[in-house]
Amino acid sequence: MATRYIRRLFPHPLLSVALVIVWQFLSNDPSINSLVFGVILGVLLPFATAAYWPDRPQVTRPWKLIPYGLIVAWDIITANITVAMIVLFKRNDDIHSKWISIPLDVRTPEAITALAGTITLTPGTVSVDLSNEGHALLVHALHADNPEKVARKIKQRYERRLKEIFE
Amino acid sequence: MTHGYIDIAIAAALVIGGLFTLVGSVGLLKLRAPMARLHAPTKASTLGVGSILLASVLFAFASDAPSYHELLIIAFLFMTAPVSAYFISKVHIHLQNQRDPLPKPARDRIWATMAKREEDTPSVPEMKSEN
Numbered sequence: 001m002a003t004r005y006i007r008r009l010f011p012h013p014l015l016s017v018a019l020v021i022v023w024q025f026l027s028n029d030p031s032i033n034s035l036v037f038g039v040i041l042g043v044l045l046p047f048a049t050a051a052y053w054p055d056r057p058q059v060t061r062p063w064k065l066i067p068y069g070l071i072v073a074w075d076i077i078t079a080n081i082t083v084a085m086i087v088l089f090k091r092n093d094d095i096h097s098k099w100i101s102i103p104l105d106v107r108t109p110e111a112i113t114a115l116a117g118t119i120t121l122t123p124g125t126v127s128v129d130l131s132n133e134g135h136a137l138l139v140h141a142l143h144a145d146n147p148e149k150v151a152r153k154i155k156q157r158y159e160r161r162l163k164e165i166f167e
Numbered sequence: 168m169t170h171g172y173i174d175i176a177i178a179a180a181l182v183i184g185g186l187f188t189l190v191g192s193v194g195l196l197k198l199r200a201p202m203a204r205l206h207a208p209t210k211a212s213t214l215g216v217g218s219i220l221l222a223s224v225l226f227a228f229a230s231d232a233p234s235y236h237e238l239l240i241i242a243f244l245f246m247t248a249p250v251s252a253y254f255i256s257k258v259h260i261h262l263q264n265q266r267d268p269l270p271k272p273a274r275d276r277i278w279a280t281m282a283k284r285e286e287d288t289p290s291v292p293e294m295k296s297e298n
Contacts, residue, residue, distance in 0.1 A: 024235075025235045025238060025239045026236070026239065028233075028234055028236060076213050076217075077214060080187060080210055080213065080214040083194075083206065083210050084186075084190045084210070087190055087193060087194040087197065087198070087207065088190060088193065092197065092199050095198070095203065097200055097202060097203045099269055101270040101271065101272055101273055102273075103274065104273075116249060116253070117246070117249040120209060120249035120253070121209070121213055121248065121249060123206065123209070123214075124206065126202075126205055126209060126256060127249070127253065128253070128256040128257070128260065129256070129257065129260065129278040129279055130279050131273070131274075131275035131276075131278055131279060132272075132275050132276055132277050132278070132282050133274070133275040134275075135272065135273055135274040135275050136273040138269065138270070138272070138278055140205070140206075140256065142203055142206040
């Protein structure tokens with residue numbers, strides 16, 4: 001009974017937390033004032049827009065997003081260097097761009113979105129399309145001699161972790 | 168205000184950022200295939216802009232006026248960059264100007280962009296309602 005009212009008041013708890021944090025960054029001046037106003041916004045906005053957003057996104061282990069973010073940041077740096085080397089020092093004829101089809105294990109829309117975003121942010125690969133039933137992701141790789149290896153790396157490094165976070 | 172290490176860090180971040188943005192532009196000019204060309208700017212927008220904004224944060228802290236706006240810029244940039252890349256590559260698929268044919272999806276029939284009929288568009292898979 002009580003949980004139902006709490007759910008009514010806080011339809012999207014994660015969104016509320018995100019709003020408070022974003023407001024702190026926006027106000028650029030960490031103080032009690034901005035914190036209080038951030039909390040007001042964080043409670044009011046999800047409550048007012050709840051009718052337009054009936055499904056609560058599933059994030060079962062949100063704290064695991066932090067190590068995941070660090071891993072992705074590290075991969076962005078190393079892959080940037082690799083791609084810079086390819087762009088600068090490889091002849092166009094030696095660059096083997098390939099399409100890669102990655103079968104998906106993650107099923108929720110949030111997890112698939114996060115995976116597609118990660119693939120695009122990591123240099124060298126861009127996620128292009130989803131199959132009509134959502135069981136496969138189409139990825140374009142700038143230079144891949146072995147598409148299976150790239151697909152395996154994406155599945156082990158990102159998808160496995162995202163499955164833990166979202167499902 | 169103390170100089171020294173922090174100045175070196177700011178300068179290094181600026182140079183690295185400029186370098187990767189430059190590489191992104193070079194890639195845009197050099198690469199020939201449209202899909203390959205798409206890779207260049209997405210790189211510049213991650214590490215290039217990221218480290219220039221990092222320099223801005225460091226400078227703000229060094230001059231005793233801490234600023235966190237740059238972190239928000241990075242966060243929103245990282246959320247929006249894949250969307251634009253996705254739309255550009257969707258256009259490429261529609262124009263069908265890629266050299267290699269698309270691979271088959273693992274279990275499904277076609278890729279969503281090629282869908283012509285209503286039932287071929289992706290449906291939200293197995294959403295679990297909490298109520």
